[in-house]
Amino acid sequence: MATVASAKSRRTASRETRRRQLIDATLKCIARKGMGNTTLGDVAREAGLSQGIVNLHFESKDNLLTETLRTLANEYREQFDKTLEKSGPDPAGALLALVQMDLKPKLIDRQKLAIWFAFWGEVKSRPTYRKICDEYDRYYDSVITGLCAEVIADGAYANVTPEAAAEALTSMTNGLWLSCLISPREWDRQVAMDAIMSYLSNVFPRHYETTR
Amino acid sequence: MATVASAKSRRTASRETRRRQLIDATLKCIARKGMGNTTLGDVAREAGLSQGIVNLHFESKDNLLTETLRTLANEYREQFDKTLEKSGPDPAGALLALVQMDLKPKLIDRQKLAIWFAFWGEVKSRPTYRKICDEYDRYYDSVITGLCAEVIADGAYANVTPEAAAEALTSMTNGLWLSCLISPREWDRQVAMDAIMSYLSNVFPRHYETTR
DNA sequence: ATAATCTGAATGAATACTCATTCATTTTTT
DNA sequence: AAAAAATGAATGAGTATTCATTCAGATTAT
Numbered sequence: 019m020a021t022v023a024s025a026k027s028r029r030t031a032s033r034e035t036r037r038r039q040l041i042d043a044t045l046k047c048i049a050r051k052g053m054g055n056t057t058l059g060d061v062a063r064e065a066g067l068s069q070g071i072v073n074l075h076f077e078s079k080d081n082l083l084t085e086t087l088r089t090l091a092n093e094y095r096e097q098f099d100k101t102l103e104k105s106g107p108d109p110a111g112a113l114l115a116l117v118q119m120d121l122k123p124k125l126i127d128r129q130k131l132a133i134w135f136a137f138w139g140e141v142k143s144r145p146t147y148r149k150i151c152d153e154y155d156r157y158y159d160s161v162i163t164g165l166c167a168e169v170i171a172d173g174a175y176a177n178v179t180p181e182a183a184a185e186a187l188t189s190m191t192n193g194l195w196l197s198c199l200i201s202p203r204e205w206d207r208q209v210a211m212d213a214i215m216s217y218l219s220n221v222f223p224r225h226y227e228t229t230r
Numbered sequence: 231m232a233t234v235a236s237a238k239s240r241r242t243a244s245r246e247t248r249r250r251q252l253i254d255a256t257l258k259c260i261a262r263k264g265m266g267n268t269t270l271g272d273v274a275r276e277a278g279l280s281q282g283i284v285n286l287h288f289e290s291k292d293n294l295l296t297e298t299l300r301t302l303a304n305e306y307r308e309q310f311d312k313t314l315e316k317s318g319p320d321p322a323g324a325l326l327a328l329v330q331m332d333l334k335p336k337l338i339d340r341q342k343l344a345i346w347f348a349f350w351g352e353v354k355s356r357p358t359y360r361k362i363c364d365e366y367d368r369y370y371d372s373v374i375t376g377l378c379a380e381v382i383a384d385g386a387y388a389n390v391t392p393e394a395a396a397e398a399l400t401s402m403t404n405g406l407w408l409s410c411l412i413s414p415r416e417w418d419r420q421v422a423m424d425a426i427m428s429y430l431s432n433v434f435p436r437h438y439e440t441t442r
Numbered sequence: 443a444t445a446a447t448c449t450g451a452a453t454g455a456a457t458a459c460t461c462a463t464t465c466a467t468t469t470t471t472t
Numbered sequence: 473a474a475a476a477a478a479t480g481a482a483t484g485a486g487t488a489t490t491c492a493t494t495c496a497g498a499t500t501a502t
Contacts, residue, residue: 036451052355054266057487068453073489075451132354139351141411142344143264151412177432182424185409189425192408193401199353200363212394213401220389220432243477269461280479285463 036075037085039065044086049129053136058082084146087137091154097125098158109168110225113187116162117214120191121207131199159184173224183221190214248287249297251277256298261341265348270294296358299349303366309337310370321380322437325399328374329426332403333419343411371396385436395433402426 043064047056058072058079065071076082097119105115119125141148166187167180190213198205218226243251255276259268270284270291277283288294309331317327332338353360378399379392402425410417430438 033451049354052352054352055355058489059487069455070453070490071451074453079488128354135347135353136351138408138411139348140264140266141347142261142340143267148412155409155412178428179424181421182428185406185421186402186425186428189403189405189409189422190398190401191405193403193405194397196350196404197367197397197401199350200360200367209393209397210401212391213398216390216394216398216433217429221428245477248477270463271461281481282462282464282479283477286478291462 033075036067036071038089040067040072040075040082041086041089044082045090045133048086048136049132052132053083053140084150087147087150090133090137091150094125095154095157098161102161109165109172110222113162113165113169114218114226116165117187117191117218118211121194121210121214123207126195126198128198128202131195134195135199155188158188162188169222169225173222175222178221186217186221187214190217245287248279248283250301252279252284252287252294253298253301256294257302257345260298260348261344264344265295265352296362299359299362302345302349303362306337307366307369310373314373321377321384322434325374325377325381326430326438328377329399329403329430330423333406333422333426335419338407338410340410340414343407346407347411367400370400374400381434381437385434387434387436390433398429398433399426402429 040061043061044056047060047064051060059069061082062069062071072079072082076085098116101115101119102112105112137147138151141151163180163184166183169175170178170180170183194210194213197210215226252273255273256268259272259276263272271281273294274281274283284291284294288297310328313327313331314324317324349359350363353363375392375396378395381387382390382392382395406422406425409422427438
């Protein structure tokens with residue numbers, strides 16, 4: 019019983035702990051009730067804390083939401099980087115690992131998608147959200163374009179540019195998320211994966227053998 | 231002055247006219263301020279009418295928003311059907327016309343996209359929105375899957391199923407819309423079209439000649 | 443060791459404000 | 473004159489934010 023550092027009955031916690039706790043509560047509330055119907059009272063209740071707690075730790079609701087988006091985006095980026103790292107030096111393998119990541123049930127469930135779309139839905143009227151998303155997307159785009167360029171060079175493919183291939187692949191995964199959100203019953207991971215593989219195996223045939 | 235049915239100074243209008251006017255105002259407000267910050271006062275002001283007007287013609291805000299989504303969806307469907315009709319009997323041509331439609335500046339500008347994403351952002355917490363979107367999507371999916379099946383049969387393509395190709399194409403256009411929303415500066419219709427053509431010309435090479 | 447003091451995290455009632463909805467009144471049409 | 477349409481002030485429910493107060497744990501003094 020020695021090294022239990024944070025006793026569970028502790029009434030006060032460090033600033034960072036509370037902020038994280040509140041952000042987690044916010045994510046849950048947005049997934050359940052949507053962005054518009056999530057009140058600070060909801061967030062506090064979900065976190066098991068008191069009414070005024072959010073304004074104590076974040077100064078405003080606006081702030082809380084922005085930080086929540088940042089946290090969400092960071093989490094995705096960590097997954098992205100981890101996937102990239104684990105996949106070794108082969109660019110074709112890395113590309114496949116990345117698109118497969120986007121369909122992993124653990125990472126992308128309907129809860130998470132609802133949260134992403136909730137933020138995307140406000141992008142036009144909240145420039146800050148747009149900027150944050152753009153910043154991260156720019157990075158993913160550069161990585162994926164780079165991988166496509168390597169594959170194209172390696173296979174001497176003359177039928178596609180790295181930019182077009184990257185745009186096609188990232189757009190496809192984002193679009194597949196929308197299908198999952200709107201038709202959860204019908205939506206099928208296998209069909210989604212088939213769609214992506216139909217691209218890879220036809221555009222880069224010497225790198226992605228069709229198993230059909 | 232006899233046959234001027236709708237004089238411009240007319241202060242009262244038919245129910246349908248007013249409803250349409252209010253829905254148009256709602257669309258503008260959502261594009262400008264976002265779903266969450268659009269109030270009934272905003273809508274009334276945008277329409278140049280009085281505070282209580284929305285509740286007079288729609289019974290509630292909820293109702294107004296649902297009807298607005300239906301109108302938006304109908305408008306898109308009309309475009310879809312018109313495009314299909316105009317494109318003649320060739321399935322490959324129809325498919326191309328449909329994906330090109332999705333990138334037409336007239337049809338798809340950032341205003342419209344913002345509205346679509348605003349509704350999609352609420353899909354998870356508002357089952358009605360989901361149902362409406364699903365209903366329309368099911369139709370588009372069936373049409374596009376059918377066209378893909380025809381192209382596949384005609385070209386004897388063994389490398390892809392109609393379902394996978396349809397899913398790939400519709401997902402790609404939806405995903406391209408997200409790019410347009412998030413990176414409006416960078417986003418380029420030509421690159422978007424290249425991405426789609428990289429799919430068509432590689433998966434259905436005997437139907438879509440690469441002009442490169 | 444014990445008591446006294448301090449600190450800042452947390453509370454939750456009070457405040458100020460927004461906004462959907464209602465409705466008595468006015469205006470327009472028939 | 474009666475009916476229909478529209479107005480816009482009033483209502484009240486809901487909610488972000490504030491703040492005086494409480495309290496657990498750390499620090500200091502005895």
